[in-house]
Amino acid sequence: MNRREMLLASGAFGLMTRPGILSANPATGYFVPPEEGPHQRTFMQWPANRRVHSDRVFRKMAQQTIADIANAISDFEPVTLLAAKEDHSSARKKLSASVELWDIPTDDLWCRDSGPIFVVNENGDLAITNIQFNGWGERQINTNDSQIARRVSEHLGLPFLKSGLIGEGGGVEQDGHGLLMAHESSWVHDNRNPGMSRNEIEALLLKAYGADRMIWSAGVWDEDITDYHIDSLARFTGPGRVLINLPDDPDPADPFHMAALDTHDVLVAAGLQVDVIPEPVERRIDDEEFVASYANYYVCNGAVIVAEFGDRETDQIAQDAISRHYPGREIITLNVDTLGEMGGGIHCATQQMPAVT
Template identity: 70%
Template sequence: MTDPQTHVMPAEEAPHQATFMQWPVHPKVYRDRIFREMVQQTITDIANAIAEFEPVYLLADGAEHRRARRGLSDGVTLWDIPTDDLWCRDAGPIFVQGSDGTLAQRQIQFNGWGRRQPHRNDAAIAARVAERLDLPLLPSGLVGEGGGVEQSGHGLLMAHESSWVNPNRNPGLSRDEIGARLCTALGAERIIWSPGLVGEDITDYHIDSLARFTGPERVLITLPDRPDPRDPFHKAALETHDILAAAGLEIEVIPEPTRARIEHPDFVASYANYYVCNGAVIAPYFGDAETDEIAAQALARHYPGREIVMLNVDPLGELGGGIHCATQQMPAG
C-alpha cells in the first residue's frame, strides 16, 4: 500500500519525547567480563546524563533488568526488549513524523553491519518498539543503519557510499536507487554522497563519526590538524570535507585531540559523535584540554541556550563509536 503521507525525520535538535538506548550483553561481542562491565557503566553514565533533561528508555532483556538497574537514575525506564549490543542509532527505532503530526517508525533493516556481528535480537528491536508503542512500521526497502546517514531535518541528507552502496547491505541497488529510498524514508529532498571507506571498520565508515548537521545547511566536522597521508580515514575524511564544501555547506572544523587519554590507532576520538537532547548537548571529552575546550565552545555556538555536558566515554571509542551511536531520539508528537 502506498503511504499517503510524507513522513519526515525531524532534526535532532527538535523537541523530544524521550531517548532510546540499548544494554550491551552478547557474550560473543563482549568476551571479557571486565570490559563488558566498563561498557555497561558507560551506557549507564550516558543514560543518567540525558535523563537530567528528558526521559530515557533503556532496552534490555528482562533477565538483565536487576543488573542494569544498578546505578540508573529514576529518569531511566527499563523496557523488556532483548538486545545484543548498545548501538541504538543503528539497530533501534527510527522515528518519523507525518504531515498530520503523528509519529511512525521507518524500518531500515539492521543486519549487523553486513552480517559482521551477532544481531538476532538487535535486528528485531525496531519492530518490537513499534509494537509496544502501537506505531506503524513503514518499510524503506533498505538494509543499513541510522548512523550511516545524517539528516538536517530540513530536506538534506549526507552519507558515505561505503555504508550503503555495498553488497553486504544492499546488493543489486545503485547509489541513485539507495539515495532515492533514503530521501523517501526520512522525508528529504536530496542527499550529498561522499565515497567513504570500505572495510576499515565494522560500519564501513559511518558519517556520524565525522560530520553532523547543526542547521539546514551548516555542518560541524572533526578533522585531524595534521593529516597523515598514509591513514585511509584521514584521506576519506578530507575528501568528505571537500565534497561538503563544494556543495555550498557552511562548515566548521573541530580538530581531533592530539593528546587523548587512549592512544591507539583504532580508538575513535570524534567530537562529532555527540547527542542533542532537550536543553543539552551530551558530548565526549578525551583528555586533551585544548581540543576538549575548542569542542565545547563550538557546540555552545552551534546549539545556543543548551547546556554542554561532556562525558568520558572512552570504552565506546575503543569499540569504534560514541554517544550519538548509542542513542536514538523520539520526537515530540
Template identity: 70%
Template sequence: MKRRGFLMAGGALGITCFSGQSIAQPATGFYVPAEEARHDRTFMQWPVSRTVHPDPVFLKMVQRTIAEIANTISAFEPVIMLAGSEYHADISKQLSAAIEIWDVPTEDLWCRDAGPVFAINNRGELAVKQIQFNGWGRKQVHAHDARIADRVAERLGLPLQPTGLIGEAGGVEQDGHGALMAHESSWVNDNRNPGLARDEIEARLLAAYGAKRMIWSEGVWGEDITDYHIDSLARFTGPGRGIINLPDRPDNHDPFHMAALDTHDRLVAAGMDMDVIPEPHYRRVKNLDFVAAYANYYVCNGGVIAARFGDAETDQIASETLASHYPGREVVTLNVDVLGELGGGIHCATQQMPTS
C-alpha cells in the same frame, strides 16, 4: 571487539528480514525531524552479549558508561533502556530511578544503528521507518538487535513503514529540512544492499527521511565494522551548516584521513558552511583503533552530550564550537573512552523519539 578491527568468528550470525530487493514504498508525508527538534524521549540499549564482549571486566566498563550516558540524558528528558527482562534487576541498580526499562532483548549498545528511526507527519502522527539492521553487513551477531525497531514500534502501537533498505541510521545524517549526507561505503555495499545502485539507494533514503537532497562522499570500504559511518565525522547543526572533525596534520597513508578531507570538500562544494573541530592531539587511549570523534555527540532537550578525550585544548574547542552551534543548550562532556575503543560514541548509543 574493536569496531575498526572487526574480524570475529561469530560475525555472520543473526537474521535479516528481507533481501534488499525492491519493495513498495510507504505513503509520503512523513519525515525525520532534526535531532535538535523537541524529543518525547531517548531510547538506549543495554549491552549483554559475551560473543560481542567476551571480556567480562571490559563489558562491565561498557555497561557503566552506558549507564552514565543514560543518567546524564535523563536530567534533560525521559530515557528508555531496552534490555531482556532477566537483566532488569541488575540494570536498575545502575540507572536513575527516572529511567524506564523495557523488556526488549538486546545484544549490544548501538541504538542509533539497531534502534527505531522515528518519523512524523504534519498531523503529528508518528511512524517507525524500517531500515533493517543486519550487524553492519553480517559482521556481528544480531538475532535480537535486528528486531529492536519492530519490537519498539509494536510496543508503542506505531506503524512500521518499510524502506527497502538494509543499513543503519548512523550511516546517514539528516538536518530535518530536506537534506541528507552519507558515505557511499556504508550504503552502496553488497554487504547491506546487494544489487542496488547508488541512485536507487539515494531515492529510498530520501523517501525514508522525507528529504529532497543528498550529499554523498565515498567514505572507506572494509576498514572498520561500520564502513565509515558519517556520524563519527560530520554532522548537520541546522539548514546549510554543520561541523566536521579533521586532523591538523593529515596522514596521506590513512584512508580515514583522506576520506575525511574528501567529505569536507564535497560538503563545502555543496554549499555547506562547515566548522572544523580538530581531532585531539593527545588522548588517554593510544590504541590506533581508538575513534576520537567529537562529532559523535547527542542533542537532547536543553542539552548537548559530548565526549572529551583528554586533550585540554581540543576538548575546549569542541565544547565551545558545540555551544555556538546550539545556543541555549547546556554542553555536558563525558569520558566515554570505552566506546571509542569499540569504534563509536555517544550518538551511536542513542536514538531520539520526536515529540508529536
C-alpha cells in the same frame, strides 16, 4: 598554520540562519524531524550478549558507560533503556531512578544503528521507518538487535514503514529540512544492499527520511565494521550548517584522513557552511583504531552530551564550537573512552523520539 590554529585565530563562527522548509515523504507524508528539535524521549540499548562482549571486565565497563550516558540525558528528558527482563536488575543498579527499562532483548548498545527511526507527519502522527539492521553486513551477532525497531513499534502501537534498505541510522545524517549526507561505503556495499546502485539507494533513503536532496562522498570500504559512518565525522547542526571533526595533520597513508578531507571538500562545494574542529591530540587511549570523535555528540532537550578525551585544548575547542552551534543548551561532557575503543561514541548509542503536539 594547522586547522586548530586557524580555528583559534578565526574566533566565533558566523552561523548561517536561513530558514529550512520541512520536507516529507510524498507517498506517506512522514519525515524525520531535526535531531535538535524537541524530544519525547531518548532510547538506548543495554550491551548484554556475552558472545559480543566476551570479556567480563570490558562488558561491565561498557554497561557502566551506557548507564552514565543514560543518567546524564535523564536530567533533561525521559530515557528508555531496552534490555531483556533478566538483565533489568543488574542494569537498575547502575541507572538513575528516572531511567525507564523496557523488556526488549538486546545484543549490543548501538541504538543509533539498530534502534527505531521515528518519523512524523504534519498532523503530528508518529511512525517508525525501518532501515533493516543486519550487524553491519553480518559482521556481528544481531539476533535481537535486528528485531529492535519492529519490537519498539509493536510496544508503542506505531505504524512500521519498511524502507527496502539494509543499513544503519548512523550511516546517514539528516538536517530535518530535506537534506541528507552519507558515505557511499556504508550503503553501496554488497554486504548490505547487494545489486543496488547508488541512485536506487538514494531514492529509498530520501523516501525513508522524507527528504529531497542528498550529498554523497566516497568514505572508506572494509576498514572498520561500519564502513565509515558519517556521524563520527560530520553532523548537521541546522539547515545549511555542518560541524566536522578533522585531524590537524592528516596522514596521506591513512584512508580515513583522506576520506575525511574529501567529505569536507564535497560539503563545501555543495554550498554548506562547514565549521572545522580538530581531533584530540593528547588522549587517554593510545590506539590507532580508537575512535576519538567530538562530532559524535547527542543533542537532547536543553543540553548537548559531548565526549572529552583528556586533551584540554581540543576538548575546550570542541565544547566552545558545539556551544556556538547549539546556543542556550548546557554542554555536558563525559568520558566515554570505552565506546571509542569499540568504534563509536555517544550519538551511536542513542536514538531520539521526537515530541509531537
